[in-house]
Amino acid sequence: MxxxxxxxxxxxxxxxxxxxxxxxxxxxxxxxAPLRTKYGIVLDAGPSRTILFIYQWTTTKANKTGVIRGCSSCPVQGPGVSSYSDSPQKAGKSLEPCLNWAQKEIPAEQHSQTPLYLGATASMRQLNLTRPILSDSLLAALTGTLKSSPFSFQGAQILSSPEEEAFNWVAVNYVLENFFKYDWRGELVPSRRGMAGVLSVGGSSAQLTSELEEEKLAPKEGVRLQLYGHTHRLLTRQCPCHGTEQLRSRLLALLIQDQRSAKTVSNPCWPLSYSREVQWQSVHAGPCAASDDTWNIPGPKEVFNITGSSNATACLSLVQSLLNSSSSCSFLRHSPSTALKPLQPRFLVLSEAMDFMRGAVPSPDLGQAVERLCGMSVPELIRESQASLDTLVDYCTVSAFIFHLSTTGYTLDFDRPAWTAFQKMGARSSGWTLGYLLSLTSTMPQDSPSFxxxxxxxxxxxxxxxxxxxxxxxxxxxSYRVMAKESSPSHRNSSVFDD
Structure with missing residues (x-):
């Protein structure tokens, strides 16, 4: 062949x-095709105002939890939701301008697929305890407005304090890339960093949230969250009467009682040339005003002129003596060595006073930063922030409280990189809303991209x-076979003629 x-x-x-x-x-x-961008809306109905946040993420997930990449916000005009007690319908109507703004920010074809949530916090919690019927009316008015929007309304609820702080904890550890991180190829990989605890200082109280071992918690104790393939059990310890407003009131009440013979009272925690007239009943009312010395207290209507003396050393000493007499703060009474020991050794501080201090007087040493903050003048405070002066002057007191806490055994992380991470995310003031939406992404369907x-x-x-x-x-x-076949007959024909 x-x-x-x-x-x-x-x-x-x-x-x-x-x-x-x-x-x-x-x-x-x-x-x-590239993965679709999804959107989610969370409204933070806080004590003083309501803010609408729009978050963006792609349809990919990391261990069944979403990866949020962007945030924009719209402050709702007017006071907080709880202030509309006389006309609940106005509370719902106040949301409409921001909802209209959100419709322009999110593509029209995505409106019906965009989940919409509302969470109410401190003031609504208090209102729900004292006037539950009014609280329900306010939520009903808000629900009516949100249901009429083109978005997919998922519900309005009042968050408990442990829930709010647990979502704060999620947001902090997310922006610090403690759940996962991006490698040099831009791919998601597990992070080997430990989780950070969170110290949150609000208006009326302070909270310390940390992750604890499962066996150290009772079955109904703490908040349980499933994130990025792991289960986290979070415990929040409350410190009532140690928020910004209550610290100010308790400090002023102490100063007035110490200097009761004078109508002009010196406050070392306020800057020079700053003064304010204060009525006694405004600083000595409610459960946080308990005092053993009641025999010679001023009359309720009596007015005192409080003037700043800007003495950092005296302020620190005064705040420390005030806190030493406190009995309501669980994590002041128990240091980490005697209380339930958290899995993470460090705590990030969330406080407007600390945000201001990190930007205005950055220092690796907390004590030095507090001393410089308490020594700032009124013009310096105003130059560094657009907040009202009545708010800025209390930052020294709050920072002194945080410094005192750092001396009781807690390692507080006030580094600038953490603050910068929140600014880049655009969620610096969103707090719990970011953590809330992250925890919900595990229940949202994931698109199946074509490959x-x-x-x-x-x-x-x-x-x-x-x-x-x-x-x-x-x-x-x-071609060869065809040519061979074509040449074969002609060869035969020529043979015949030759014969």
Missing amino acids: SWRELLPPWLVIVAGLTGIVLLCVSTKDVPV LKGIEPGVWSLLLILFVVLLMGSFLRI
Whole structure:
């Protein structure tokens, strides 16, 4: 049998082997189209105002939890929701301008697929305890407005304090990349950093939230969250009467009682040239005003002129003596060595006073930063912030409280990188809303993107060359056979004529 007769079967064999190689070559999935951007809306109905936050993320998830990449916000005009006690319908109507803004920010085709949530915090919690019917009316008015929007309304609720602080904890550890991080290829990989605890200082109280081992918590104790493939049990310890407003009131009440013979009272925690008239009943009312010395207290209507003396050392000493007499703060009474020991050794501080201090008087040493903050003048405070002066002057007292807490065994992290991370995320003032939405992404459906099978360029080039050779060989063989058949009859005819 000649090689010409063997060539066709050999070409078939080679083509078959090439097909087998194609099946064996490793491939990878290549997305046909970029992943869609999804949106979520969370309204933070806080004590003094309501803010609408829009978050963005792609449909990919990291261990069943979403990866949020962007945030924008719209402050609702007017006071907090609880202030609309006389006309609940106005509370719902106040949301409309920001909802209209959100409709422009989010593509129209995504409106019906965008989840919308509202969470109410401190003031609504208090209102729900004292006037539950009014609280329900306010929530009903808010619900009516939100349901009429084109977005997918998922509910309005009053968050408990442990829930709010647990979501704060999630937000902090998310922006610090403690759950996961991006490697040099831009891919998500597990983070080897430990989780950070959170110290949150609000208006009326302070909270310390940390992750604890499962066996150290009672079944109904703490908040349990499933995030990025892991279960986290979080415990929040309350410190009533140690928020910004209550610290100020208790400090002023103490100063007035110490200097009761004078109508002008010196406050070392306020800057020089700052003064304010204070009525006794405004600083000595409610459960936080308890005092053993009641025999010679001023009359309720009595007014005192409080003037700043800007003495950092005296302020620190005064705040420390005030806190030493406190009995309501659980984590002041128990240091980490005697209380339930958290899994994380460090606590990030969330406080407007600390945000201001990190920007205005950055220092690696907390004590030095507090001393510099308490020594700032009124013009310096105003130059560094657009907040009202009545708010700025209390930052020294709050920072002194945080410094005192750092001396009782807690390692507080007030580094600037953490603050910068919140600014980059755009969620510096959103707090719990980011953590809340992250915890909900595990229940949201994930799009199934379309993929094509792809192989490495080198292998593709080799197979392409092989196929070209086979095609050329087949074409040449077919052409040869056709030409051979055409020349064969003419050869026979010429033989006949010759005969």
